[in-house]
Amino acid sequence: MTCIASVFKALCLSLLFIAAVASRPTNRPKVFNVQRYGAKANGKTDNTKAFTNIWKSACTRKGGNSKIYVPKGTFYLGGIEFVGPCTNQIEFVIDGTLLAPSNPRDIKNDTWIQFRYINNLIISGAGTLDGQGKESWPLNDCHKNPNCPKLAMTMGFAFVNNSRINGITSLNSKMGHFNFFSVHHFNITDVTITAPGDSPNTDGLKFGFCSNINISKTHIGTGDDCIAILSGTTNMDISNVNCGPGHGISVGSLGKNKEEKDVNGLTVRDIVFNGTSDGIRIKTWESSASKILVSNFVYENIQMINVGNPINIDQKYCPHPPCEKKSK
Known part of the structure; x- marks a missing residue:
């Protein structure tokens, strides 16, 4: 009888456990198949x-x-x-x-x-x-x-x-x-x-x-910047990206418009540029309409293959000449 009672008790506990598990919400999302x-x-x-x-x-x-x-x-x-x-x-x-x-x-x-x-x-x-x-x-x-x-x-x-x-x-x-x-x-x-x-x-x-953007394990081949980082962008980490064709990873252009903000905190690492016009690129207009700061940039382990301008810091950016200098 003791053996039977023990088996019955164990069976009841098992059933209670199964019932408890079954009653828990599954947290599965509802699927909307289009x-x-x-x-x-x-x-x-x-x-x-x-x-x-x-x-x-x-x-x-x-x-x-x-x-x-x-x-x-x-x-x-x-x-x-x-x-x-x-x-x-x-x-x-x-x-x-x-x-x-x-x-x-x-x-x-x-x-x-x-x-x-x-x-x-x-x-x-x-x-x-x-x-x-x-x-x-x-x-x-x-x-x-x-x-x-x-x-x-x-x-x-x-x-x-x-x-x-x-x-x-x-x-x-x-x-x-x-x-x-x-x-x-x-x-x-x-x-x-x-x-x-x-x-x-x-x-x-x-x-x-x-802010707080992470880009990784991505391939970009296009007709302009692989990645363009514009006004007010902060804390960006770019890693294990293949870029090419294209114009590289660019900060800017900056300074064309009023009310632009600083660009701060950029890490670019483990990147391959292949067949791009530029690699690492920073471009600003010659006569800036806004005063901004570009700071705290780190570039490391960068590979360049058939790149026109591996490092290009252009402070007289003018995509479609002639560009008239703005009066101060």
Whole structure:
């Protein structure tokens, strides 16, 4: 009887343990597969409305995190904004291709895909952002044509904090690939950025008024700066990045506009520049409209292969001569 009682007690304890485990919340996010919510992967149907509705549902969901999933396939997407704040963490997993309009006039905003006012955003996956920039590049002549069309950057982040991008590819942007403004505590890893070396103004990663940015294990080959670091950016760490083709890793240009802020705290290490016009680059306008300080920079373990200007500090930056000197 003692043996039977012991076995029964052990069985009851086991059942209680299983019941307790089963009653615990799993914390698994709710998955919003875009195809199940009306998006079409035929490369033709404009999925802007479907993606907008999916974002609203995922962003406002209460009681758990949300995951928006883009499966394999080609999803045509017009200009779109994903705006917070959200009530939970959002993970945006892209395994398929997001396809931009080939006609630049079909995107009314200055960014094709824009994220604003969001915390704890994760963008990941093995998919591609195809900007279809080939039709736009010949129109990039605003320095001589005041009626030039507005060309959109591929993906932008404004007022986005404690977030990250991992694994995706950006292909053939119309202008820059990724733009960051007032973004803080952001990680970028295993990202691939590709456009022809002669595609104008297709910067890879562009930052302004950002802080605590980490970029690693990333390949950037494009027609302008691989990474552009602009006014007000502080505490940035760049490591294990391959850059080429392109114009190198650039600070600036700085000083063209009033109200620009200092750039402080940049570490660039374990970098390979291959076939770039420049490597390490700092560029400022000759007659600055603002007085700013560039300080606390560290460059180490840099490899240069077929680089035109390995170190370029240009204090008379003038992309389209002649540049008139401003009167003081």
